[in-house]
Amino acid sequence: MRTDRIILSPPHMGGRETEFVREAFESNFIVPLGPMVDAFEAEFSQVIGGAYTLALSSGTAAMHLALREFGVRSGDEVLASTLTFIGGVSPITFLGATPVFIDADRATWNLDPNLLVEELAECARRGRLPKAVVPTDLYGQCADLDRIRAACASYDVPVIVDSAEAVGATYKGRHAGAGAQAAVYSFNGNKIITTSGGGMLASDDKALIEHARKLSTQARDPAPWYEHTEIGYNYRMSNISAAIGRGQLQVLGARVKKKRQIFSWYFERLRELPGFTFMPEASYGQCTRWLTVVLIGPCEFGASPSEVRAALDKENIEARPVWKPMHLQPVFRDCRCRGGKVAEDLFERGLCLPSGTALTEEDVDRVCRILRGCAHQG
Ligand SMILES: Cc1ncc(COP(=O)(O)O)c(C=O)c1O
Numbered sequence: 001m002r003t004d005r006i007i008l009s010p011p012h013m014g015g016r017e018t019e020f021v022r023e024a025f026e027s028n029f030i031v032p033l034g035p036m037v038d039a040f041e042a043e044f045s046q047v048i049g050g051a052y053t054l055a056l057s058s059g060t061a062a063m064h065l066a067l068r069e070f071g072v073r074s075g076d077e078v079l080a081s082t083l084t085f086i087g088g089v090s091p092i093t094f095l096g097a098t099p100v101f102i103d104a105d106r107a108t109w110n111l112d113p114n115l116l117v118e119e120l121a122e123c124a125r126r127g128r129l130p131k132a133v134v135p136t137d138l139y140g141q142c143a144d145l146d147r148i149r150a151a152c153a154s155y156d157v158p159v160i161v162d163s164a165e166a167v168g169a170t171y172k173g174r175h176a177g178a179g180a181q182a183a184v185y186s187f188n189g190n191k192i193i194t195t196s197g198g199g200m201l202a203s204d205d206k207a208l209i210e211h212a213r214k215l216s217t218q219a220r221d222p223a224p225w226y227e228h229t230e231i232g233y234n235y236r237m238s239n240i241s242a243a244i245g246r247g248q249l250q251v252l253g254a255r256v257k258k259k260r261q262i263f264s265w266y267f268e269r270l271r272e273l274p275g276f277t278f279m280p281e282a283s284y285g286q287c288t289r290w291l292t293v294v295l296i297g298p299c300e301f302g303a304s305p306s307e308v309r310a311a312l313d314k315e316n317i318e319a320r321p322v323w324k325p326m327h328l329q330p331v332f333r334d335c336r337c338r339g340g341k342v343a344e345d346l347f348e349r350g351l352c353l354p355s356g357t358a359l360t361e362e363d364v365d366r367v368c369r370i371l372r373g374c375a376h377q378g
Helices: 017-027 035-048 059-069 090-094 113-126 145-153 206-216 239-249 252-270 305-314 341-349 361-374
Strands: 052-056 077-081 098-102 132-134 160-162 182-186 199-203 276-278 292-296 350-353
Touching (some): 017 239, 035 052, 035 199, 052 206, 059 132, 059 160, 059 182, 059 199, 199 206, 252 361, 292 341, 305 361, 341 350
Parallel strands (some): 077 098, 160 182
Antiparallel strands (some): 052 199, 182 199
């Protein structure tokens, strides 16, 4: 076995991060909050088109605050993508509300707007509208936000986009999440840019962001002593993490380019393999290809996704299954799901290939050699 492991999507520093971290150390702002956090919020706001921003300890924290800002509470329902990671969904339950899942659209792998229309109509018939809708921008590709927003606008239901995986992606020329009532981003270590761990809440609503800012710092009221009229959290981003984020933002454009280049390398080498297809790119935007994701039909290809994953692992290469749909998670077994078969199929046949932006063409060749070896013709 080779010792130089190829990891799915490891952090990749751009170079300026250590300068910003040194500056933070020299100022002794080794705390949550500080000038790096302020600057990171301002710079990220520019990247996403000018929304108000709040830097937080994680994307999960950002979603928790967003849902709370829209008044989600015990007994409420929130509609969400089933094909996603739990971090965007678990905060619904932190507030005592219940997620209702919506299947993916095969053309984009994101929340199916037609099913959303159906579900909203049924909720209205029952006289119980959801408190919010949370579509995920999956694997760097935006959900069809205009159609989702139009469906929700008819019932005055807010849209909170989970753009945790879509920093750098665009939808009709706008940045992922822009134009929704709120959007959530993640800078976890595996994301296209990282702060080692962190998240951002964004909204065009200044008052929403300012109140979320208060909640993120233990909901402290303005008084010389610690005065509290509501319960908050300790969710702020550290000044050191923000320093890393500022360095990372400078290379975001280059990282998007490299992610897409890696996708092209895989595509050129593997597109002819039988039973082997790639996640489609919607025509309405630019997917970052945060991860290159493929579907493998075992009969035509000659091996199942788990056999392929095992073959890669034997050669010290990490690949991962597509997210297991939320409606199949034991913890959500009692939750409703509209549709679900598309997400189940994508989970069964899907595989995420190594997509770290430090990968070389030779690394991709190494991965592709093993993939070809798994195929009938290999
Ligand atoms: C779709 C999605 N939502 C939410 C999250 C949660 O973000 P974080 O890990 O920063 O809490 C992640 C990633 O980690 C994610 O992929």
